[in-house]
Amino acid sequence: MGSLHPRRWRGRRRYLLLAASFVVLAGAVQARAAEPERQNPGPRDEASIRAGRAVYIKECQSCHGRRGRGDGPGARHLNVAVPDLTSADVRSETDGKWFDSITKGSKPMPAYRRRLSERQRWDVVNYLRSDIAPSATPSEPGGPPPAAGAMTQPTTGAVTREEYDRLRSELEDVKQRVDERRGGGSIFDDDRFLVTGYASAGYINRRSVSTFTAGINPIFVFRINDRIFVESEVGLELATEDGVSSTETNLEYADINFIVNDDMTVTAGKFLTPFGQFPERLHPAWINKLSDFPLPYNEETGLVPFSSLGVQVRGAVPVGRLGPWSDGKVVYAAYVANGPSLIEDSADEAGNLNFENFTDNNDSKAVGGRLGFLPVPELEIGGSIQWGKVSGDADALRLGVDAAYQKEIQPISGTIEARVEWIWSSVDTVTFDETGAAGFGPLRYKNDRNGGYAQLAYRPTLCDNRLLRNLEFVTRYDTIHVPAAAPGAATDTHVTFGVDYWLAPNVVLKAAYQVDSPEHGPHDNGLMLQAAVGF
Amino acid sequence: MSTWRIASVVLLVVAAVLLAGCSASGRATRDESRTEMASDKGGAQLWTENCARCHNPRSPDYYTPGRWTLVAQHMRVRGYLTGEEEREIAEFLQSQ
Numbered sequence: 001m002g003s004l005h006p007r008r009w010r011g012r013r014r015y016l017l018l019a020a021s022f023v024v025l026a027g028a029v030q031a032r033a034a035e036p037e038r039q040n041p042g043p044r045d046e047a048s049i050r051a052g053r054a055v056y057i058k059e060c061q062s063c064h065g066r067r068g069r070g071d072g073p074g075a076r077h078l079n080v081a082v083p084d085l086t087s088a089d090v091r092s093e094t095d096g097k098w099f100d101s102i103t104k105g106s107k108p109m110p111a112y113r114r115r116l117s118e119r120q121r122w123d124v125v126n127y128l129r130s131d132i133a134p135s136a137t138p139s140e141p142g143g144p145p146p147a148a149g150a151m152t153q154p155t156t157g158a159v160t161r162e163e164y165d166r167l168r169s170e171l172e173d174v175k176q177r178v179d180e181r182r183g184g185g186s187i188f189d190d191d192r193f194l195v196t197g198y199a200s201a202g203y204i205n206r207r208s209v210s211t212f213t214a215g216i217n218p219i220f221v222f223r224i225n226d227r228i229f230v231e232s233e234v235g236l237e238l239a240t241e242d243g244v245s246s247t248e249t250n251l252e253y254a255d256i257n258f259i260v261n262d263d264m265t266v267t268a269g270k271f272l273t274p275f276g277q278f279p280e281r282l283h284p285a286w287i288n289k290l291s292d293f294p295l296p297y298n299e300e301t302g303l304v305p306f307s308s309l310g311v312q313v314r315g316a317v318p319v320g321r322l323g324p325w326s327d328g329k330v331v332y333a334a335y336v337a338n339g340p341s342l343i344e345d346s347a348d349e350a351g352n353l354n355f356e357n358f359t360d361n362n363d364s365k366a367v368g369g370r371l372g373f374l375p376v377p378e379l380e381i382g383g384s385i386q387w388g389k390v391s392g393d394a395d396a397l398r399l400g401v402d403a404a405y406q407k408e409i410q411p412i413s414g415t416i417e418a419r420v421e422w423i424w425s426s427v428d429t430v431t432f433d434e435t436g437a438a439g440f441g442p443l444r445y446k447n448d449r450n451g452g453y454a455q456l457a458y459r460p461t462l463c464d465n466r467l468l469r470n471l472e473f474v475t476r477y478d479t480i481h482v483p484a485a486a487p488g489a490a491t492d493t494h495v496t497f498g499v500d501y502w503l504a505p506n507v508v509l510k511a512a513y514q515v516d517s518p519e520h521g522p523h524d525n526g527l528m529l530q531a532a533v534g535f
Numbered sequence: 536m537s538t539w540r541i542a543s544v545v546l547l548v549v550a551a552v553l554l555a556g557c558s559a560s561g562r563a564t565r566d567e568s569r570t571e572m573a574s575d576k577g578g579a580q581l582w583t584e585n586c587a588r589c590h591n592p593r594s595p596d597y598y599t600p601g602r603w604t605l606v607a608q609h610m611r612v613r614g615y616l617t618g619e620e621e622r623e624i625a626e627f628l629q630s631q
Contacts (some may be wrong), residue, residue, distance in 0.1 A: 058577040074583040077592040108595040110579075110630035190601030194609075223605040231609060259608075262618030272613075281589045281613065316615040327576070331615035372615070377584040406587065505591035534590070 037096035044126040052127025055120050059112070068132035073408055073415075076461055076469070077505055078108055091133045098125045187222070194221045197233065198534045200285035206514075206526030213530075214238055217252065217284070227259045253307050264315040273308045274333035274370045275384040276402040276421045286534030289457050290498050291510050294478035296423045296451030301489045303425045303451055303480070304386070304398060305355035310337030310365065331372040331382075339366020339388040340396065342427060347440035349488040350432040351447050353390060353425075364389035368398075379405045394428035414460035422452030443485070451480035459502075474498040474512070484519075491519035498528075506534035578627025581620050589614065600629035 056064075063082050065072040070082030083090060102121045105111035112121060129135065187193050197219040203212050215237040222230040233252040238245065255269030272280045278297045282288055283306070296303045312335035319328040338360040340353040366388025374380045384400035402421040409416060426448045433441020459472040479493040498512030509531050516524040576584075586592035598606060607625035610616070616624070 059579060062577075062579040062583050072583075073587070074579055074592075077583070077587075077594055079594045079596060105630070110595070110627060115626075115630060190599045191604045194602060194605050196606075221605060221609050223608055226608075229605070229608055229612075257612050259612070259618070265612045267612070277589075284590075287590045314612070314615070316617045316620075318617055318619070329615075329617070377588075380588065404588070502591070505593060 037094065038099050040095040040099070040122060040125060044130060048123045048126045049130045050127075051120070052123035052125070053131070055116060055124050056127055056132075059116070060124070063109070068128065071462065073461075080108065085128060085133045091135060095125050095129065098128065192223050194223075195219070196221065196535060198284045198286045198532060200291070200530055200532040202291055202528065202530035204526060204528050206516075206524050207522060208524050211240075215285070229257050231255060231257065263317045264313060267312040267314065268310075270307050270309045271312055271335075273305050273337075273368070273386075274312070274314060274335065275304045275368065275386060275398070276370070276400045276423065277380070277382065277404060277419070278402075278421060279304060279306045282419075284534065285530065285532035286506055286508060288532075289455070289472065289474045289500055289510070290476055290496055290512050291528045291530035291532075292496075292514070294421070294451075294453035294455075294476065295480040295492055295494060296421075296453065296478070298480075301352070301480070303423045303449055304400070305340055305353075308335060308337035308339070308366075308368075309358060310335050312337075327377065329374040331374070331380075332369065334367075334369035336365050336367050339364075339386070340390055342391040342394055342396070342430065344391060344430065344432050345438055347433075347438065347487060350440065350443055351427070351430075351445065351483075351486045352488055353396065353427070370400075372402075378407050379403070390427060391430065394430050396425065396427040398423060398425045400424070408461060410462065412458075412460075413462040414458055417455075417457040417459075419455045420452070422450070424448075424450045440487075443487075445483045445485035447483060447486065449480070449482050449486075449489075451478070453478035470502045472500040472502065474500060490521070493517045496528075508532050576623070578623040578625075582624045582627055585614060585616055585620060585624065586610070595628045598628070603628040 061072055063072045063074040063078065064070060064085060065075065065082075068085035070084045072082070075082040085091075099121055102112050102116070102124060104113070116124070185192075195218055197217045199214075199216040201212070201214045204210065215235070217233055217235045219231065219233045224230070232254040235248070235250040235252045237248045237250070239248045240246075251270060253270050253272050255267050255271045258266045258268075260266060274280055276297075278294065283293065283297070285291070293299065293302070295301075297306075299306060312333060314331075314333035316329055316331045319330055338357045340355050341357045341360075343349045343352045343354050366386055368384070368386030368388075370382050370384040372380055372382035381403045382401070384398075384402070386396075386398045388396065390396040400421065400423045402419075404417070404419045406415060406417045408414070429444060429446055431441070432443040433439070436442060453476055455474065455476040457472055457474045460468050463469045474496075475498070476496045477494070478496075479491075480489075481491050482489045484491075494514050494516055496512050496514040498510055500511075501509045503509065510529065512528045514526055514528060516526075518524070582592060595603075603625055607621050607628070611618070611621040
């Protein structure tokens with residue numbers, strides 16, 4: 001569809017639909033007329049098998065698995081079981097039947113009629129027959145006679161008047177429906193508007209609090225054309241502060257995206273801050289494997305703003321083969337934003353940063369960005385920076401490193417995911433309440449903070465038992481170090497052990513126990529339960 | 536940060552966008568070489584590799600083909616996909 005304007009595309013879609021209808025009609029007529037099953041044109045030689053293997057690896061292996069057992073990494077994300085190609089049932093099918101299955105597909109398997117040439121499809125059949133699923137021997141008792149099924153089909157080649165009339169009326173019906181839609185594209189068309197998002201319901205039982213929780217975050221996406229889209233997330237949460245309960249409505253992000261080319265997009269508005277991986281990509285309740293955020297990314301007392309108000313340039317550049325690595329990719333993001341401001345006049349918070357800086361407090365802006373490198377698809381490492389003036393005479397610098405690794409490992413029958421992120425924050429030293437007029441000064445301390453988390457998850461994705469396969473075990477260590485003199489924040493460490501149960505790829509039940517080890521004060525250990533849905 | 540610093544950052548960004556925009560006009564030839572490079576992998580493989588980096592991927596039949604066009608564009612930006620990866624993954628998800 002390339003760069004077609006939506007209106008032109010809709011116009012063309014009408015003709016494409018019409019043309020498709022004729023193809024269907026012609027195909028139906030032809031199917032009646034032609035022999036229903038194809039014969040392998042052969043030969044099943046080394047070249048064909050090798051070519052078939054290459055196509056299999058590229059197009060089939062991710063779901064069907066290396067040995068055709070239906071256990072590829074993609075299989076567990078499908079709503080149906082991927083058939084075992086090595087089973088006796090499949091092996092006893094004819095080459096023609098296999099060719100037909102590849103050609104037509106079968107939901108959710110794609111049809112390969114246009115994606116692969118006829119020759120390539122036969123190559124795959126030859127590869128399967130030779131390496132993955134050899135024929136059940138014709139002499140095998142109970143095996144079907146070769147290609148017998150094909151001969152039992154009627155081969156009259158004629159379409160009856162009745163069938164012709166039925167197809168004709170179906171075509172008329174399709175034409176009428178297409179006409180009805182002509183020029184009537186709406187913002188609610190599938191390819192133009194989507195409400196997605198996530199919701200959660202939970203229960204926390206800590207020493208300090210015991211309560212149910214709930215939240216919903218609808219995300220609206222408007223696709224204007226191939227290059228431009230608008231996205232926005234609204235966070236609706238229940239909050240209690242100083243004994244007063246209220247419903248919080250937050251515009252988490254609202255931005256306009258312009259895709260410049262294959263490697264670059266410009267984003268303007270309020271966007272998720274590209275600092276590390278957690279704020280941008282892992283915070284939604286159905287993605288985050290534990291129900292709370294790591295301490296340095298806590299929205300109130302964390303070290304980095306979750307979202308930023310400004311302009312951003314971002315993208316990904318393939319770097320091809322680099323030494324021992326294959327298919328490397330460099331990802332980048334750079335932005336100018338309002339940035340945080342330093343809280344100076346509050347006895348409870350002096351020295352903390354205010355991230356909700358919607359009207360900039362000074363003329364200066366914060367600049368920042370992240371550079372990531374994926375030497376192989378399983379591994380991503382990145383470095384982030386944000387720098388800017390946060391008050392009249394103080395700059396703030398934040399640096400971060402992040403790494404994530406996922407791998408399905410046969411000997412442990414499952415997939416592991418390891419994540420590490422660390423952040424260092426440094427704000428120039430300022431004397432708060434210098435005259436003592438506000439009643440807490442003068443207060444002066446070296447405002448360096450740091451924190452991070454390490455998380456390890458294991459899911460037995462290769463286990464035969466479905467209940468076990470849907471379980472995921474998670475453990476996380478997270479910590480934040482705050483100067484002892486800083487009010488309103490404290491050095492703290494959590495170690496959390498969790499078990500998740502995935503009811504669907506986007507529905508999860510989480511249970512976790514958290515051990516809290518603050519530098520001062522009582523340990524606030526507790527149980528966290530949460531149900532989360534991505535929709 | 537003083538005004539001239541902001542100005543220079545903004546200028547730099549504008550220059551980068553213009554440069555990229557200009558090179559986009561030679562897109563056809565560039566994309567051909569890209570196709571060669573990305574052709575090592577099919578859409579199915581790119582789908583599992585890239586989507587599973589952050590979340591459990593949805594099955595191809597979760598959305599209609601039109602909806603996948605929109606979702607792929609949205610996730611391309613969030614998930615740092617190249618244009619080529621977006622097209623390959625969208626094609627796979629739509630050809631169910």
